[in-house]
Every structure is written in structure tokens, then in C-alpha cells.
Amino acid sequence: MSTEDQKPLFRDLTAEDPDPEVTEIESFCVNCHANGITRLLLTRIPHYKNVVIMSFSCEECGFENNEIQPGGSFAELGVRWKLRVEDPIDLNRQVVKSDYTTVRIPELDFEIPAQSQKGQVTTVEGIITRAIAGLTQDQELRRQQHPDEAAQIDQFVQRMQALKDGGSWVLELEDISGNCFIENPQAPAKDPRCERTDFKRTKEQNHELGIYCQDEVNPLPGELTRCDPSQASYEQLASDEVLQFRTNCPDCNAPADTNMKLTNIPHFKDVVIMATVCDACGHRTNEVKSGGGVEDKGVRFEVRVANREDFSRDILKSETCSMSIPELDLEVGGRALGGRFSTAEGLIRATLEQIKDAPTLQGDTPSLAKENMERFIEKLEEVLDGKRAITLILDDPAGNSYVQNLNDDPAVYDDGLKVTRYERTYEQNDELGLNDMKTEDYDKS
Numbered sequence: 001m002s003t004e005d006q007k008p009l010f011r012d013l014t015a016e017d018p019d020p021e022v023t024e025i026e027s028f029c030v031n032c033h034a035n036g037i038t039r040l041l042l043t044r045i046p047h048y049k050n051v052v053i054m055s056f057s058c059e060e061c062g063f064e065n066n067e068i069q070p071g072g073s074f075a076e077l078g079v080r081w082k083l084r085v086e087d088p089i090d091l092n093r094q095v096v097k098s099d100y101t102t103v104r105i106p107e108l109d110f111e112i113p114a115q116s117q118k119g120q121v122t123t124v125e126g127i128i129t130r131a132i133a134g135l136t137q138d139q140e141l142r143r144q145q146h147p148d149e150a151a152q153i154d155q156f157v158q159r160m161q162a163l164k165d166g167g168s169w170v171l172e173l174e175d176i177s178g179n180c181f182i183e184n185p186q187a188p189a190k191d192p193r194c195e196r197t198d199f200k201r202t203k204e205q206n207h208e209l210g211i212y213c214q215d216e217v218n219p220l221p222g223e224l225t226r227c228d229p230s231q232a233s234y235e236q237l238a239s240d241e242v243l244q245f246r247t248n249c250p251d252c253n254a255p256a257d258t259n260m261k262l263t264n265i266p267h268f269k270d271v272v273i274m275a276t277v278c279d280a281c282g283h284r285t286n287e288v289k290s291g292g293g294v295e296d297k298g299v300r301f302e303v304r305v306a307n308r309e310d311f312s313r314d315i316l317k318s319e320t321c322s323m324s325i326p327e328l329d330l331e332v333g334g335r336a337l338g339g340r341f342s343t344a345e346g347l348i349r350a351t352l353e354q355i356k357d358a359p360t361l362q363g364d365t366p367s368l369a370k371e372n373m374e375r376f377i378e379k380l381e382e383v384l385d386g387k388r389a390i391t392l393i394l395d396d397p398a399g400n401s402y403v404q405n406l407n408d409d410p411a412v413y414d415d416g417l418k419v420t421r422y423e424r425t426y427e428q429n430d431e432l433g434l435n436d437m438k439t440e441d442y443d444k445s
Contacts, residue, residue, distance in 0.1 A: 032061035067118070074209055075178025077198040077335075083124070083171045083182055084193040091125040091164060094183040097173065100209070101180045103127060104172040108159055114176070124171060124182075125164055132160055176205045188355055188376050190331040198335070200433035247276065254280035265316060265341075265402060273341065288339035290318055294432055295399025302418040303344060303403055306389035310416060311345035314404035320432065321396035323347070328379055328390065344392060345384065352380045397428040 027038040036058030043053060056065045083090065097103070098119040103112040112131065122130070135157055143150040163169055173180050178198070184191040206212070242261045249256040256278040264270050272289040304310065317323065319339040323332040330351075337350055355377060382388040394401055399421070405414045424432075 027056060029056075029058040029061065029063055031063035032058060034058060034060035036060070036063070074211065077178055078174070078176040078201050078205065079178045079180060080175075080197045080199060081171075081173040081180065081182045082195045082197075083173075084168065085124065085163070085171060086168045086193060088166070089185060090193065091123065093124050093185060094121065094181075095124060095127060095173070096121050096179070096181040097127075098175055098177055098179040100177040101173055101175040104174070105163070105169060106172065107169045108156070108163075110160070114174075119179075127171070128160055128163055132157055135160075176201055177209060186372075188373065189329045196333065197427070198431055200431070249276070249278035249281060249283055254278060256280070256283075263341075265314075269400075269402075271316065271341065285338075286340065288316060288318065288341045290398070290400040294434065297399055297421040298395070298397040298424050298428065299399045299401060300396075300420045300422065301392075301394040301401070301403045302420075303392040303394070304389070304416040305344050305348075305383070305392055306416075308386060309406070311343060313344045313406060313417075314341075314402075315344055315347055315394070316341045316400075316402040317347060317394060318396055318398060318400040320398040321394050321401040323351070324393045324395070325390050326393065327388075328376065328383075330376075334396075347392070348380065348383060352377065352384070355380070397424050398432055 021042070023040040025038045025040065026035050029036045036056055039055045039057075041053040041055075043051060052069045054067045054069065057063070083093070085091065096119075097117075099117075100114045101119070102114045104110065110131070112127075117130075135153055139150060139153065142153070171182075173182065182194055182196075184194060186192065201209075201211075242259050244257055244259050247256055247258045248254065256276055258274055258276045260272060260274045262270055263273055269290070274287045274289065276283075276285045276287075278284075303313065303315075317337065317340045318334070320334045322334045323337065324330060332351060337347070337354065340347065340350065342350070355373065379388065383390050394403065403417060403419070405417060407414055
């Protein structure tokens, strides 16, 4: 198939594509044991992810079943969410949970294990409602056969019902696939009651997801394991050569090419720049990876952006670097924008473009939330027009980010830039995967 004829594997359902590619497979019917038909459709949910829609039907007995499975890859890191439910509006927060999401309510010592429920898009209240429905299933029969157990379940259900009636409690989500999410009604401002923490998966958790290293699948004598970054080499990248390898588009999953090159940033270090272009859907992505390991200390930059000269300041933002603008009450996690080598203007403009694509501005979103987002976009546009001065704060626990000194000499003071290096906390080391050090070496406080 030529490049011009190539289409994305996951496409939107639109009028321009009236005949979507549906794959039909003859399948075994679990109801009558005859053969039925399973139909697979690869499509895309706007502002969420690629999904595979599966529909089974049996002409013999009429049995039907519909299911949705994620069509994208697992995230690089697992994720934990901790929401303090203190207001009735928190019950209406949207929640995306995958098959691998564990749900906990510490106040009730209640847990829904991973892979015990199918993934779904719901709300905080919906999670409680579904849990109550599961607990009360067959409760009438249980009252007759096991009255003591039924009474205990009734008491527990009353406690769960009370969570929806008010009070303060905590909802925790943990997903080793990294594919769960809790809505922030205050977006793009920082969520005052919800915390997100990324973590590195263990080998056992990778195996649970079906992720194995090369040496675990087909080990060869003397072969270097691909799981250990410390054994990686940049000798092939040390020259001016641009390496190219085949990969899949992160948007439509079609085959694409990724170019990779090692570049030296003056007064800093070597970095690897990776660029992917998809001929099928037109998606383009640029990523920056540090050419070295994690630094001994974290680094925090405070950059004053008040005039046109400030916009031209070069910035290397690693994927572990978070960004905030105190004047706008904006906080952006490190992996929201990914690793980038840009300017102050480019970083702010990328933030603006990402916010414009947020689901809050689409569909049937409540008008108040949409108005808040639109007002915030206007403020960011004023910053880009030079009408509003801000302070750009970049905080990288790994120490792999860099901001240019406009004097072109690190020894000369730049009054628009403040650099602070700091010791990482135990939690920050844990998030960076530095688990080989002893726990007592860290200050848990």
C-alpha cells in the first residue's frame, strides 16, 4: 500500500467514512456452544484514547454480547490518585478506570481489586452505586439462607450509602497500566483535593500486563538485557548520524518512522531528540530524552517572562519536570507536555494548544466550567502578546532540565533567572525508580 493510500488503524466515525473497516471472525458461542460471529471495529474516542469495539451475536440462540477494550499501549509508569471527597460536587467528578484499576476507600476498609470489573467511564458516585449493586445482588436469597451474613452486608451498604449523603472521605485509585483518571473541575487551576503520583512498575507488575524484557523472552548467552538502561550505549549516536527505526503512531497506531539524534546543549549535557511523523494521520511528535542518568540533586528554575527578549530564552524541559505559573494559578505535571527542547514562548504556546483541546471546551460541558477555561485561555494569550508578565517555574527532581542564561555565560548573573538545587525527598526518589538505595538513607519527613 502506498503512503498516499495508507489510512490510520484507529479512525473517527464520521460521515466522510461511511464504510468503516469491520473485521468479522467466526467465534464459539458460550451460551449454546454453536458458532457465532464476532465483529471488531477499531475506532477513536475523542479526547480519550483508541478503543476496540467488539460485538458478538449467535444466530442459533440469539445470544449477544458487546465489549470495549483499550486499543492503545500501556503508559510508561503506573499511576495513583488520591481524592478527598469533601463537597457534593466531588461526587460528580468523571472517573476513567481500566481493567487494571484498584479502588480503595480507607474509611470503610473497602477495596475493589484490579481485573475484578471491566474498565468504564463513570463518576465517583457511580463507583459507589455499582459497588452497592454488587453487594446487594442476591441479598433476598442470602437473608433466607445466611441471615447473619446478610445483616452484616446490610450494615456495610448503609455505611457506603452514607458516603453519598455527605461527610468527608477518601477515594484512592491505583493502576499499574497508568490508564486511569479523575477529573479536575477546577482545571486548568490546581486541584485542591486531588493528588496524582506516578510510580515505576515492578517486574511482577510488568509481567501481569504481559510486558517482558528481551532476555526474559529469548535470552542469549552474553546478550545485554534491554531492561537495564545502565547498559545502554550512545556510541552509535555519538556521530552526526541520524538513526531511524520503525514504530507505531501514538495517535492512530499505524506504522510510522522515528528519527533519533544525539545533540549537545552548551553549558549542560548531551540529549537525545526523537521525532515521529505519521504519514497515515499526519500526527507529529517531538520528544527529548536525557543523554545521561539522574543527577545527584533536583533543580528548580524561576524564569521571569516580561518582554519579547524573555520569550526567546532556550528551555530544555525533561519529562520529569513539572511547570507552574503562580500568577495564573496553573500547574502542569511533567508528563503532560512530555520532554521538550523549545523556548519560553514555545513552552507557553504548547500549553495553550493542549488546553484548547481539553474536553472541557467540547460537547455538553457545564457552561461555568467552559467559561472558566475560556477566561484562562484569554489570560495565556495576553501573556503571549506581551500584555501580562508571569513567572515560569520549572521543577525537575531528576535534575535533567535546563534554562538558558541570556548572558551566554553561566558565571554572569541573570536577574531574570533564579536556579535552586535541592535534595530529593524519599517520594521523589521512589517516583524516579531509585529503589536500590536503602530506605533509611532518605528523610521520609
